[in-house]
Amino acid sequence: MTYRQLGDAVGYSEGAIKNAALAPETSPSMQKAIELYLETIELKNKLQASENFKQHLKDFLQE
Template sequence: MAKNDDNLIKKTCKELGLTYRELGERIGYSEEAISKSARTNKISVPMQRACEMFLQIKELESKVATLNELSLILQKLTIKA
């Protein structure tokens, strides 16, 4: 069995500040399925891929938000010039 640090369900929930229910809702699984996978550290390939893709989506959303902020700053700087 993998260490808790290696448990993708627990890592995903902790990293994103989600409950098992919230994660399940976002990736299409029941709270019970998510909880069982977290407890046993037996994650199906589809659930693993859903978690990995969800993490990637969240990372990309964060990058887009940063780029939008940068764009606004650049616009303000060019208006003042």
């Protein structure tokens, strides 16, 4: 993922992400935004796995 893509995903500019990557610490708000972004990705993946399982179960029960 590029700085630009991450910035777009969490609502920061590419420059702000680059500066944060070089800084000894990131701002608490940027850190929280990135944590929430990662949590969202994880939850979407779990939801997709659940939907896939649900569909496989439906297919199995219809056979």
